Amino acid sequence: MFEAIAFYLFAIVTVAMFLIVVFSKNALYAMSALAGGMIFIAAFFFMLDADFMGVVQIIVYGGAVMALYAFGMMFFDTTRDVKENIKDKRIIYTLGTLSFILIVVIMSAPFISDHIKALYPSLPGVGNPQMVGYVLFTKYLVPFEVAAVMLLVAMIAGIILVSKKMDQSITTMPEVDKKIEAEEFDIKDAK
Amino acid sequence: MITLTHYMVLSGILFSIGMLGVIRRKNLLMLFFSTEIMLNAVNLGFVAVSKYIGDLSGQMFAFFIIAVAASEVAVGLGLLVLWYKRKQTIDLDSLQSMKG
Numbered sequence: 195m196f197e198a199i200a201f202y203l204f205a206i207v208t209v210a211m212f213l214i215v216v217f218s219k220n221a222l223y224a225m226s227a228l229a230g231g232m233i234f235i236a237a238f239f240f241m242l243d244a245d246f247m248g249v250v251q252i253i254v255y256g257g258a259v260m261a262l263y264a265f266g267m268m269f270f271d272t273t274r275d276v277k278e279n280i281k282d283k284r285i286i287y288t289l290g291t292l293s294f295i296l297i298v299v300i301m302s303a304p305f306i307s308d309h310i311k312a313l314y315p316s317l318p319g320v321g322n323p324q325m326v327g328y329v330l331f332t333k334y335l336v337p338f339e340v341a342a343v344m345l346l347v348a349m350i351a352g353i354i355l356v357s358k359k360m361d362q363s364i365t366t367m368p369e370v371d372k373k374i375e376a377e378e379f380d381i382k383d384a385k
Numbered sequence: 386m387i388t389l390t391h392y393m394v395l396s397g398i399l400f401s402i403g404m405l406g407v408i409r410r411k412n413l414l415m416l417f418f419s420t421e422i423m424l425n426a427v428n429l430g431f432v433a434v435s436k437y438i439g440d441l442s443g444q445m446f447a448f449f450i451i452a453v454a455a456s457e458v459a460v461g462l463g464l465l466v467l468w469y470k471r472k473q474t475i476d477l478d479s480l481q482s483m484k485g
Binding site: 197198201205208209212213215216221224225228231232235238239242243244246247250251254255258259262263265266267269270276277278279280286289290293294297298300301302304305310311312313314315316325326329330333334337341344345347348349351352353354355356 | 392
C-alpha cells in the first residue's frame with residue numbers, strides 16, 4: 195500500500211520535473227528541475243532496495259554533474275530566455291507522440307521467457323552495498339578499472355579544453371569587437 | 386502492488402520525454418539535459434529488472450552508465466565552452482557549416 199502511494203507520488207513528480215526540463219525556456223529553471231528529477235529518481239532506487247545506487251545517484255548526478263552544469267552555465271548567458279528556431283512543430287509532436295506510444299507499448303510487454311535466471315543472486319543476510327562490493331570487485335573488476343581510466347581521461351580532456359585561452363575574457367574579446375566595428379563601418383560605407 | 390511492468394512503463398515514459406527533448410530542443414545545453422534524462426530513464430529500468438529478477442548485474446550496468454554519463458558531461462561541456470568562445474552561440478544550427 196505504502197509502496198504504491200510512494201511509487202505514484204514519485205512517478206508524477208519525476209515526470210513533471212522532466213517535462214519542465216524539456217519545455218522550459220529558461221536554462222536555469224531547466225537545470226534546477228533536472229536536479230530535482232535526479233533526486234526523485236534516487237527515491238525509486240531506494241524503493242527498489244538498491245541503496246548503493248541511490249546514494250551514487252544523489253552524489254554523482256545531484257552533486258557532481260549538476261555542479262559541473264552550474265559551472266558550465268557561468269560561461270553562457272543564462273539570464274536571457276533560450277531562443278529556439280523550431281521550423282515545424284507538427285512533425286516534432288507527431289514523431290514524439292508516435293515514439294512515445296511505441297516505447298511504452300514495448301516496455302509494457304510482459305516477460306514470458308522462462309530462461310531468465312539470476313547470475314549473481316543476492317545472498318540472504320548480506321546488505322545491498324556489501325553485495326555490490328562483492329560483485330563489483332570480483333566479476334566486474336576489469337570494467338571498474340577501465341571506468342576509472344575513462345574518468346581520468348575525461349577529467350584531463352575537460353581541463354585541457356576549457357583552460358585554453360582562459361586568460362582572455364569571452365564577453366569582451368578585443369578581436370571580436372574590432373570585427374563588429376569593421377562590419378558597422380562597411381555598412382555605413384555601403385550607405 | 387507495484388510490479389515490474391509499472392517500473393518499465395515509467396522508464397519508457399521518462400525515456401520518451403527525454404527523446405522529445407532531443408527532437409525539440411535547438412540549444413545544445415538543453416540537448417545535454419535531455420540526454421541526461423534518457424540515461425536516467427534507462428538506469429531506472431535496469432535497477433527495476435535487477436530487483437525483480439534478483440540479479441545484481443542490472444545495478445552494475447547502471448553504475449557504469451553513471452560513470453560514462455559523468456565523463457560525457459565533462460568532455461561535452463568542455464567542447465561546448467570552446468564552441469561558445471569561437472561562435473558566441475550554442476545554437477544547434479550554428480554547427481551547420483556546409484552549404485547544401
